[in-house]
Amino acid sequence: MTDTAFFCVLSHEGVLAVRGADASKFLQGQLTCNLNYLDDQHSSLGARCTPKGRMQSSFRILPEGDGYLLAMDRELVQPQLADLTKFAAFSKSKLHDESGQWVRFGLSGGDGALVSLGLDLPQTADAVAAAHGLIAVRLSDGRAELWSRSKDAETTQLRLTAQLPEASTDRWLLAQIRAGIGQVVAATRELFIPQMINLQALGGVSFKKGCYTGQEIVARMQYLGKLKRRLHRLAAQNIDTPVPAAGLEIYSPVHGSSVGEVVMAAGAEGALELLAVLQEDAAADGRLFLGSPDGPPLTLLPLPYTLDADREIQR
Numbered sequence: 171m172t173d174t175a176f177f178c179v180l181s182h183e184g185v186l187a188v189r190g191a192d193a194s195k196f197l198q199g200q201l202t203c204n205l206n207y208l209d210d211q212h213s214s215l216g217a218r219c220t221p222k223g224r225m226q227s228s229f230r231i232l233p234e235g236d237g238y239l240l241a242m243d244r245e246l247v248q249p250q251l252a253d254l255t256k257f258a259a260f261s262k263s264k265l266h267d268e269s270g271q272w273v274r275f276g277l278s279g280g281d282g283a284l285v286s287l288g289l290d291l292p293q294t295a296d297a298v299a300a301a302h303g304l305i306a307v308r309l310s311d312g313r314a315e316l317w318s319r320s321k322d323a324e325t326t327q328l329r330l331t332a333q334l335p336e337a338s339t340d341r342w343l344l345a346q347i348r349a350g351i352g353q354v355v356a357a358t359r360e361l362f363i364p365q366m367i368n369l370q371a372l373g374g375v376s377f378k379k380g381c382y383t384g385q386e387i388v389a390r391m392q393y394l395g396k397l398k399r400r401l402h403r404l405a406a407q408n409i410d411t412p413v414p415a416a417g418l419e420i421y422s423p424v425h426g427s428s429v430g431e432v433v434m435a436a437g438a439e440g441a442l443e444l445l446a447v448l449q450e451d452a453a454a455d456g457r458l459f460l461g462s463p464d465g466p467p468l469t470l471l472p473l474p475y476t477l478d479a480d481r482e483i484q485r
Contacts, residue, residue: 175279176337177330180315184244184269186229186251189237192262197238200254200383201231202364204376204485208233213296213307215374216240217354218250219384223363223391226250228354228374230315232298232307237263239317241274245356273323275316275330276342283333284314287326296373310372311349311474340413344436347443350473352401352433357417365391366447367433368401370482371475377483392483399430399447404468406442406460413437414444414460421463422452429458443471 188197198205203216213232217225227250229242242250251265258265277283284291284299284306291299295310304326305317318326330336346353352367363384364375370392377389391397414435419428430448442460452458458468 175334176341177275177277177280177283177316177334178337178339178342179327180241180274180276180339180342182244182339183241183274184247184267185272185274186240186242186247187234187237187266187268188240188254188258188263189235189266190261190263193237196258196261196263197231198379199381200257202369202375202382202384202388203231203373204379205231205238206379207376208238210300211298213298215296215351215369215372217364217369217374218254219364219382219388220360221384221387223384223387224360225354225362225364225367226253226359228352228367228369230307232305234305239268239272241315243353243355244269246354246359271320273318273320273326275318275327277314277316277330277334278342278345280314280330280334283330284316286333287316287329289316309349310351311345313345313349340436343434344438344443347403347434347436347445348474350401350403350445350475352445352447355416355434357415358431358433361417361431362399362447363391364388365397366399366401367445368473368475368477371477373485375482376485378485392479397450399449400453401433401473402446402448402453403471403473404444404446404458405438405471406444406466406468408440409442409466411442411466413442418461420446420448420468421459421461421465422449422455423457423463424452424455425449426463432460442466
């Protein structure tokens with residue numbers, strides 16, 4: 171069932187807009203991704219960090235009109251807007267919460283639906299196609315996002331419904347987990363540096379763009395550091411328990427204490443699948459338990475990509 175085509179409304183995320191003549195220059199000094207790589211055909215994952223390199227938010231960013239749109243956890247939009255506005259005071263750029271102006275749909279196996287809407291979206295990860303007031307974005311695992319203006323969303327959704335079954339957001343999150351794409355939410359704000367969720371492996375960190383807030387820490391970890399905590403994919407089998415919230419701790423007898431936190435989780439036909447940032451020695455040991463030392467046991471699963479530091483620093 172999880173491999174069949176579907177669409178869903180991405181209601182768990184909101185949209186922060188940064189617009190104006192200096193939008194690109196302003197964001198280039200704030201974000202981990204390189205805005206010079208973005209245009210009408212290209213988007214990117216990215217993050218905004220504290221000076222200590224801890225992620226305050228992670229997002230997908232794409233150019234639109236006179237600026238950029240950042241899709242992130244809905245609960246982070248207002249805090250990020252308020253914080254960034256302080257730094258934009260002397261910049262010709264304005265920030266807006268445009269969550270109410272956009273409705274975003276997630277499509278799995280939905281390329282035929284995109285074609286019927288007049289969108290020819292390339293298969294390349296992060297590719298963008300726009301037509302008829304709609305924007306489509308390709309994700310790294312082949313899924314796609316469809317962005318619609320709110321005034322057109324009802325019509326867009328009806329056209330999607332004619333070709334694809336509608337599914338819950340949980341189904342979308344399960345696909346995201348299986349793609350190994352971590353995300354910062356309100357509960358995990360400032361817990362992780364970008365490499366802890368493998369953001370650099372997914373094109374969300376540029377090591378050639380120059381300075382941005384937190385850049386020194388992020389670069390030092392890539393070139394000189396030994397990362398002790400990293401993203402892993404896990405499953406808990408045959409359990410009857412609520413889907414754990416982001417930030418729930420994971421335990422291991424290696425330390426007799428918490429060795430990491432849930433990044434995101436979703437139900438998977440009677441089981442759970444999740445992404446978690448774990449201490450590497452505990453992950454190597456493999457004895458991992460959800461929520462407490464005697465909680466449900468977790469099994470490590472492979473990620474669908476490899477980490478290659480030499481390739482990552484070329485971006």
